Amino acid sequence: MGNNFKKIANEELQPDNFSFSNENLLKAKDIVKMYPKNYRESSIMPLLSMAQSQNDGWLPKKAIEYVSKFLNVPEMKVLEIATFYSMYNLSPVGKHHIEICTTSPCMLRGSDNLLEKLKNWIGINTGEITDDNKFSLNRVECLGACVNAPVVKINENYYEDLDLQSFEELINKLSNNKNVKMGPQSSRKGSEPKK
Numbered sequence: 001m002g003n004n005f006k007k008i009a010n011e012e013l014q015p016d017n018f019s020f021s022n023e024n025l026l027k028a029k030d031i032v033k034m035y036p037k038n039y040r041e042s043s044i045m046p047l048l049s050m051a052q053s054q055n056d057g058w059l060p061k062k063a064i065e066y067v068s069k070f071l072n073v074p075e076m077k078v079l080e081i082a083t084f085y086s087m088y089n090l091s092p093v094g095k096h097h098i099e100i101c102t103t104s105p106c107m108l109r110g111s112d113n114l115l116e117k118l119k120n121w122i123g124i125n126t127g128e129i130t131d132d133n134k135f136s137l138n139r140v141e142c143l144g145a146c147v148n149a150p151v152v153k154i155n156e157n158y159y160e161d162l163d164l165q166s167f168e169e170l171i172n173k174l175s176n177n178k179n180v181k182m183g184p185q186s187s188r189k190g191s192e193p194k195k
């Protein structure tokens with residue numbers, strides 16, 4: 001077990017350069033404008049998230065450097081954030097990066113069982129990537145959607161109200177490149193009471 005995605009990737013995996021796409025550059029400029037000029041650090045998190053999405057789900061060293069220069073803040077401040085929060089990956093992840101919440105509310109609703117079964121279905125442990133690069137797996141603390149426990153985040157989307165059957169269906173669909181429904185996998189909408 002462990003989270004290998006927080007280890008800075010080896011040199012051979014690090015790209016030579018990183019810069020925002022034109023579209024992300026415009027978005028980044030808008031994000032910076034949302035905060036007072038003397039709080040430029042406030043933009044670090046949304047910019048890191050954007051950089052990560054642009055780079056197939058992980059942050060290379062060049063992206064940390066780029067965000068630091070873009071905001072004119074010390075690189076250490078950006079690195080501190082990138083290494084602290086579980087949602088940032090510092091080494092490559094699979095096409096579908098699965099983050100399964102096992103904090104108390106999700107645990108009480110069966111997340112440990114989901115995790116154990118998932119390891120068998122995709123054949124990897126936490127901190128690992130499948131050989132075909134399709135899935136990577138991480139165990140995380142509360143994803144902030146306990147009202148729909150148990151919750152799993154895959155890339156940027158949440159899948160909620162899972163049970164063994166709906167979770168297996170979800171993983172099978174992703175494995176076969178089929179469309180999946182985000183949010184609750186039960187009959188309820190959002191967090192409305194169960195009928």
Ligand code: FES
Pocket residue numbers: 101102103104105106107141142143144145146147149150151
């Ligand atoms: S405990 Fe799992 S989302 Fe909060």
